[in-house]
Amino acid sequence: MRVVRFQEFGGPEVLAVTRAPAPRPGPGQVAIDVAYAGVNFADIKARSEGYRVPSLPFVPGLEVSGWIRAVGDGVTGLEAGQAVAALTPGGAYAEAVVVDAATVFALPDGLDLRTAATLPTVLPTAHALLHEAGRLRVGETVLVQGAAGGVGTVVGQLARAAGAGRVYGVVSREAKAEYALRHGYDEVFVGEFADGVRAATGGRGVDLALDPVGGETFRRSLEALAPFGRLVSYGNASAAEPWRLGQPELFPGAVSVAGFSILTLAATAPDALREIAARAFRAVAEGVVHLPVTAEFPLAEAAEAHRLVETRATTGKLLLRVAG
Numbered sequence: 001m002r003v004v005r006f007q008e009f010g011g012p013e014v015l016a017v018t019r020a021p022a023p024r025p026g027p028g029q030v031a032i033d034v035a036y037a038g039v040n041f042a043d044i045k046a047r048s049e050g051y052r053v054p055s056l057p058f059v060p061g062l063e064v065s066g067w068i069r070a071v072g073d074g075v076t077g078l079e080a081g082q083a084v085a086a087l088t089p090g091g092a093y094a095e096a097v098v099v100d101a102a103t104v105f106a107l108p109d110g111l112d113l114r115t116a117a118t119l120p121t122v123l124p125t126a127h128a129l130l131h132e133a134g135r136l137r138v139g140e141t142v143l144v145q146g147a148a149g150g151v152g153t154v155v156g157q158l159a160r161a162a163g164a165g166r167v168y169g170v171v172s173r174e175a176k177a178e179y180a181l182r183h184g185y186d187e188v189f190v191g192e193f194a195d196g197v198r199a200a201t202g203g204r205g206v207d208l209a210l211d212p213v214g215g216e217t218f219r220r221s222l223e224a225l226a227p228f229g230r231l232v233s234y235g236n237a238s239a240a241e242p243w244r245l246g247q248p249e250l251f252p253g254a255v256s257v258a259g260f261s262i263l264t265l266a267a268t269a270p271d272a273l274r275e276i277a278a279r280a281f282r283a284v285a286e287g288v289v290h291l292p293v294t295a296e297f298p299l300a301e302a303a304e305a306h307r308l309v310e311t312r313a314t315t316g317k318l319l320l321r322v323a324g
C-alpha cells in the first residue's frame with residue numbers, strides 16, 4: 001500500500017510517498033481501508049519538530065474515515081465492510097491503518113465518509129474544551145484563539161448552541177474574521193485582543209478562555225479572565241517555552257487553568273473519549289455544527305496541504321483523499 005512518511009524532521013518537502021506492507025490488526029485492533037484522512041496542526045508539529053513521534057521513519061495523521069478491512073481477536077461490535085471514523089496516534093496518511101478498537105466510531109445515520117474524516121480529533125476536542133475541561137455554563141462569555149481553524153470553527157458553533165453569552169474569537173487576519181463571524185462568533189479580534197476583550201466585557205473579562213497558542217498569548221488570555229474564570233491550554237502553536245504558574249497568578253482573580261489533550265485522553269481514558277465523541281458526533285448529525293472542508297488533496301500531495309496550513313491562510317478543515 002502507499003503511505004506518506006518522513007525520515008527526518010523539516011519542511012513539507014520531507015514528506016515522501018513510499019510503499020509499505022498493509023498492516024494486520026492485533027488483538028483489540030481494527031484495520032481500516034482509508035477513504036479520507038484529516039489534516040491537523042499536530043501533523044505539522046510532528047513533521048517539523050517531532051511532536052509525539054516515537055521513532056523515524058514516521059507516518060503522520062491522526063484521523064481517518066473508511067471501511068473496516070479486518071478485526072483482531074476480542075473485538076466486538078465492529079465488522080468487516082462497516083463504514084467508520086477513527087482517531088489514531090499516527091499512521092493515517094496511508095491507504096490502510098491499524099487502530100485500537102476503542103477509538104473506532106460507527107458513523108451516525110446520514111453522515112458521509114468525507115464529513116466523517118473531519119470529526120475524530122476536532123469534534124471531541126472542541127466538546128471537551130467547552131464542557132468537560134472548561135465547564136461552560138449558560139450565559140457565560142468565551143474567548144477562543146485560532147477561531148477560524150479546525151477546532152476554532154467548531155468551538156464557536158458548539159459554544160453558541162450550549163447557550164454561551166457572547167463568544168469572542170481571535171484570528172491573525174481580516175479574512176479569517178469574516179469566516180469566524182459566520183461560524184458562531186459574536187465578535188472577532190484580529191491579532192491584539194486584550195483591549196478588545198476589556199472593552200467588549202465592560203472591563204470584567206471572560207468566563208472561559210481557550211488557548212492553543214501558548215507563550216505570550218497564554219499569559220494575555222489568563223489576564224483576560226473574569227473573577228472565577230477558567231483558561232484551558234490545549235496546544236503550543238507558538239513553540240514558546242512551556243508555561244509555568246502558581247499561586248501569584250491564580251489567587252488574585254480566583255482563576256483556574258486546565259489542560260487538555262485528546263491523544264492522552266484516548267490512551268488513558270478511552271471510555272470517556274467515546275462518550276464525548278458520541279455526543280459531539282451527534283451535534284454534527286443533527287446539524288448543530290458544520291465544519292466546512294475548505295481544501296482537499298490527493299494523498300500524494302500531503303506536502304501541499306502542509307504548506308497551506310503553514311501560511312496561516314487556511315480556514316475550516318483540510319482533507320487528504322486516499323481512496324478514489
Ligand SMILES: NC(=O)c1ccc[n+]([C@@H]2O[C@H](COP(=O)([O-])OP(=O)(O)OC[C@H]3O[C@@H](n4cnc5c(N)ncnc54)[C@H](OP(=O)(O)O)[C@@H]3O)[C@@H](O)[C@H]2O)c1
Pocket residue numbers: 039040041042121122125146147148149150151152170171172173176212213234235236237238260261262263309310312313314315316
Ligand atoms: N490538545 C488537543 O487535544 C488538541 C486537539 C486538536 C487540536 N489542538 C490544537 O488546536 C490548534 C488548532 O488545531 P487544528 O488542527 O484545528 O489547526 P487549525 O486551527 O486549522 O490551524 C492552525 C491554527 O493555529 C493558529 N496559529 C497560531 N499561531 C500559529 C503559528 N505560529 N503558526 C501557525 N498557526 C498558528 C492559526 O490561526 P491564526 O493564524 O488565526 O492565528 C490556525 O488557525 C492547534 O494548536 C492544535 O495543536 C489540540
